[in-house]
Amino acid sequence: MKRASSLIILAALLLSLLSACGGTAAKPTDSPKPTVPVATAKPAATEAVATEAAEVTQTGATEGPEGTAVITGTAVMTGTAVMTGTAATTGTEAPEGTAVMTGTAVMTGTAATTGTEAPEGTAATTGTEAPEGTAATTGTEAPEAAKAVKIPAFLATLTSKVSGLKLGTIKIASQTPLSGDQSALGIGIRNGTELAIAQMNIALKGTGVTFELAPFDDQAKPEVGSANAKNIVSDADILCVVGHLNSGVALAALPDYSNAKLVMISPANTSPKITESGYTNAFRVVGRDDVQGPIGARFASETLKATSVYILHDKTDYGQGVAEFFRKEAEKLGIKVLGFEGTQEKSDFSSILTPIQAANPDLIYFGGLYPQAGPLLRQARDRGITAKFLGPDGLDSPELAKLAGDALAGTYYTSVAAPVSQFPDAAQYASDYKAKYNGTAPPFSPQAFDSASFCGAAILQAAVNAKGKPTREQVVTALKGLPALAGITASYKFNAKGDPDPGTYYILAANTDPAQWDNNKLASRIEIAPPK
């Protein structure tokens, strides 16, 4: 599913993929440092709408389903994706959807050619009822890249319509650990939400509606999360919750949200239970743990070109679960499974490695966590086993690099989250965050930004539909009915369960230096529809 504008890939990512492919794709040469102009389009769009200063820009913007937004996106062949999104509005009463393209360096070897076809994703809405009037695509090479509308552009289509509704102040709550040892991530989510609200408020200036953040501290404890949830639902102004960091806390708070039919959009919860427990109000913007196995198998088959695999797992719910999903998908893809072994051994893996040495697989898949993977990997390399090594996000820790050191070469892991630097559209966000909070944006905070943006979009859409302040239930309905929108992390819409469709997963190549762990290179990025 190569859809959505988010497929723009920085040249660096493209390069890493190409090299991972073993150079099967066209080789970009002499690529200059990639620039990230895409994200700059977002505030441009916002401001253009907010300040009516946005007059028609140079490229004659016309009305109509296409062309209101002008895109000059060009993926240049050398691997530099150069795109400049200019948002143009006609400056009339109804500031029109200004859309911004997003170029399209698709992750395949063919990416090299897309540059010649200036991607013309233009999302233009004529300000009519139907938000679906949106994507008019003329791009042939990557038609799907233009389908998703950027969230600010989408909001812009709604602003004129809500201005008469006198909505007043609407609160968006965040609930994450703001104290305790997980507070770094929790505060990042709160800040990401706050930033999104601030930017939406700039866009909504003069429309009589303001969003306000109501931050709550769940202390990463289920009981605290549940108690806070009762406070949240009793505040009638709160129409949406961004949270939680921990799946266990979210599951404890969900019954309360659910009784009040209050939308919860999680920026970080990957447990399948969040959306599998029958809550109609539970949404998330990240992928699911149970898809990591199949994603790994696809990566093994498509990128690593593995034909045989030896699967190990740690006999835990998580490790064995992910390994079994991997096996199923690997067999489907024609990868020969040479062995499937579970072990709780933490230190001496010799008797597990001997059969692997005899089986000589292309790839070793390990479903488990880094404390086991580190020594396993080192001992495998000491034995002269050169197979590539792949695992789920249980391997995602600089500790792995500390434990395995040089043995980590050729190791990949799948993840539902990538470092902020790996989101092509999040560069602007990263610098905004730094400017406001004086620190780098932690993981999951861009997802929180997107969650809050979706909250805003759903609330405004619901207000338009209801022609007044919407009920919480109407917000749930509106969120489900939103078209695919492009946030800063990915583009998707929500399926009936509340999972993002498509979910985006990342495969990263592990760095042998622990200090460089945050700069692990993206080896591949796979979008996949969530489980039905």
Place this chain on the structure above:
Amino acid sequence: MAAEAKAPIRRVSSQRTLAELLRVIFLPLGQLFVFTVGSAAVLGVIVVVLAFLLSRSDPKIFETAVAILPQVIIDGIVRGFLFATIALGYTMVYGVLEFINFAHGEIFMVGGFVGAGVAYLLNQWGVMSTMPALLFVIIAVLLGMTVSGLLAMGTERIAYRPLRNAPRLVPLISAIGMSLVLQDAVRMIATNTPLGFNARFETPDFGKAFQLASIPLGARSIPVLIGPKAVIFIVAALLMLLALNYLVNATRLGKAIRAVAQDRATASLMGINVNQIISLTFLIGGALGGAAGVLFGMNIGTVNPYMGFIPGIKAFTAAVLGGIGNITGAMVGGIVLGFLEAFVASYLSLFTGGAFSGASYADIAAFSILILILIFRPEGLLGEATTQKV
């Protein structure tokens, strides 16, 4: 005068001829060798026969089974020596006090951490890469032995001595508590130092693994490898066995230990300081555990505060299998258990066509066989052959 004072001592040791002394010290090595070769041969034959029977359905099974056999035997020996070295500490203490020191696995773990700490410091000072590997091993092992030995002595003084006359279950509970305390105390210390919870055990470059042979399998050939660290481990374990045998069987201290083991009250009437001897027993047992911890940590490359628990349980099993209280028995039990685990882990999956994961069920299979052995030989493999304790 001085010469006269020494004379009786000389006479005591000369009561045994040199040949007898050598026999006492080196006989265990022979026993160990016989058991190692014996169990390798028995298990090897079983594997070959099974593989042959199964090869009628899939001819590749026989080929693969035979090709990995030498490596499996080496894995088994290395694993066995791990259990054996830890089991020595269990058996020492049991022999003297008839008390199972469940904290011994943690003493082993502390040794590993001391080794990792020494390695970390040497690395920080930048002398690691230039120093000879053997010198590093000796420094790390000596420090590990010292710290672990003193720690074992300390736990005995704090947690066991006050309970010595209490019912037998009481010190056992105290030992389990000590084990938990040590785990979490080390965790607290480790996580507050640069070592971290999962501490990397840096080592100088020991060079490449020795390739003993290369066995063709299809178009490829499988090397039979033994790492230099594993060789050091085995050599050190054998030295530990020899030294312990010498100490117990051929010195005055050993005689005192044996006397305390036989009858504490009578030994004290003979002028032996029982408390001191018991302290020394813990010191020796702890030092052996610490040495094992350093060597093990070095061999696998990482240590963590909970790494002692499972090997501790298995080493205890090995000590019981060999005949608890018997030093050579502990070694033999460890070797046999190591072989069982390595064989089951490597072959179960192959022989069942992948239906059973060998590594998952290695413990079940190994312990079932253990139960069988103990049903038929409740006193353990060597429990009867040498009746003397410690």
